[in-house]
Amino acid sequence: xSDDKQPLARIPLAGVIGSPIAHSKSPQxxxxxxxTNGIAGHYIPMDVSADNLADVLQTLPKMxxxxxxxxxxxKERALALADLVTDRATLIGAxxxxxxxxxxxxxxxxxxxxxxxxxxxxxxxxxxxxxxxxAVLGAGGxxxxxxxxxxxxxxPEIFISNRTRIRxxxxxxxxxxxxxxxxxxxxxxxxxxxxxxxxxxxxxxxGKPPLRVPLDGLRRxxxxxxxxxxxxxxxxxxxxxxxxxxTVDGLGMLLHQAVPAFERWFGVRPNVDSAARAAVLR
Ligand code: ATR
Numbered sequence: 001x002s003d004d005k006q007p008l009a010r011i012p013l014a015g016v017i018g019s020p021i022a023h024s025k026s027p028q029x030x031x032x033x034x035x036t037n038g039i040a041g042h043y044i045p046m047d048v049s050a051d052n053l054a055d056v057l058q059t060l061p062k063m064x065x066x067x068x069x070x071x072x073x074x075k076e077r078a079l080a081l082a083d084l085v086t087d088r089a090t091l092i093g094a095x096x097x098x099x100x101x102x103x104x105x106x107x108x109x110x111x112x113x114x115x116x117x118x119x120x121x122x123x124x125x126x127x128x129x130x131x132x133x134x135a136v137l138g139a140g141g142x143x144x145x146x147x148x149x150x151x152x153x154x155x156p157e158i159f160i161s162n163r164t165r166i167r168x169x170x171x172x173x174x175x176x177x178x179x180x181x182x183x184x185x186x187x188x189x190x191x192x193x194x195x196x197x198x199x200x201x202x203x204x205x206x207g208k209p210p211l212r213v214p215l216d217g218l219r220r221x222x223x224x225x226x227x228x229x230x231x232x233x234x235x236x237x238x239x240x241x242x243x244x245x246x247t248v249d250g251l252g253m254l255l256h257q258a259v260p261a262f263e264r265w266f267g268v269r270p271n272v273d274s275a276a277r278a279a280v281l282r
Pocket of ligand 1: 137138139140141142143162163164165167200201202203209
C-alpha cells in the first residue's frame with residue numbers, strides 16, 4: 001500500500017452536550033489540556049434537545065467520538081440511556097460523563113462528587129471531614145452529589161436546608177439518618193456545630209441575589225466552600241473568611257470533575273494547576 005492509501009490515524013473527538021451550552025467552560029478546559037498534553041484531539045460543545053439526545057448518542061461514536069460530558073438538562077436522561085452505570089452515578093441519579101466503549105456499550109459516570117472532594121483536598125489539605133457535622137445549603141442536583149460524597153468521605157452528620165423544604169426532605173429519605181433537615185429561615189443555626197459548610201444554591205452567582213444566611217455562628221477554622229465560581233470570591237466566602245474560616249472557591253470542582261473524563265477519553269491524566277484555572281477564566 002502506498003503512503004497515501006494508509007488509513008488516517010483517528011483524531012479522538014469528545015465534547016459536552018447540554019441546552020443551552022454556550023456558557024459552558026468545559027471546551028476551554030479540555031482544549032487547554034489537549035494542547036498542553038500535545039494531543040491531536042478536539043472537544044466540541046453541542047446544543048442538543050431532549051428529543052434528539054438518544055439519536056445523537058447513537059451517532060457520535062460512529063463519527064469518532066470517544067465520549068461526552070453531559071450537562072443541564074440531560075443528566076438524568078443520559079443515565080437512563082446508558083448500558084453500564086458506575087455506582088457513584090447510580091447514587092447521584094445523574095450522569096455527567098459518558099464513555100463510548102469499543103464494544104458499542106454506553107458507559108455512564110458521575111464525577112461531580114469526586115470533583116467536589118478533590119477540590120477540598122487540594123485547596124484545604126488539613127481538612128478532616130470526619131471531625132464534625134457538615135451544613136449544606138440547597139437541595140438541588142448539585143446538592144445530591146455533595147451530600148453523597150460528604151457521606152462517602154466520613155462526615156458523621158449533615159444538616160441540610162433549602163428554600164423549598166420538601167426537596168431537602170427528599171434527600172433525607174434517600175440518604176437516611178445521617179441527614180437532618182433544617183428550616184430555611186433557621187439555616188444560620190446549622191453553622192454553630194458545623195466544621196464543613198457548603199453553599200450548593202445558585203445564590204451569590206453573578207446576576208443572582210446574594211445568599212443571605214446569618215453566618216455569625218460559624219466556627220473559627222471551619223471549612224467553608226461555595227459551588228458558585230462566578231464571581232470566584234462570593235460574598236459568602238468573604239464573610240466566612242472574616243469569621244476566621246478556611247475558604248475554598250468552586251472553580252476547582254469544575255476542574256477536578258473533568259479529570260477522570262479526560263483521562264478515560266485521551267489516555268493522559270491532566271494537571272489541575274494555575275494554568276488550567278486561567279484557561280477557564282479566560
Ligand atoms: P443545581 O443542579 O445547580 O443544584 P437546581 O437543581 O435548580 O440546580 O437547584 C438550585 C438550588 O438553588 C436549589 O437548592 C434552589 O432552591 P429551591 O429548591 O427552593 O428552588 C436554590 N435557589 C435558587 N434560587 C434561590 C433563591 N432565590 N432563594 C433560595 N434558594 C434558591
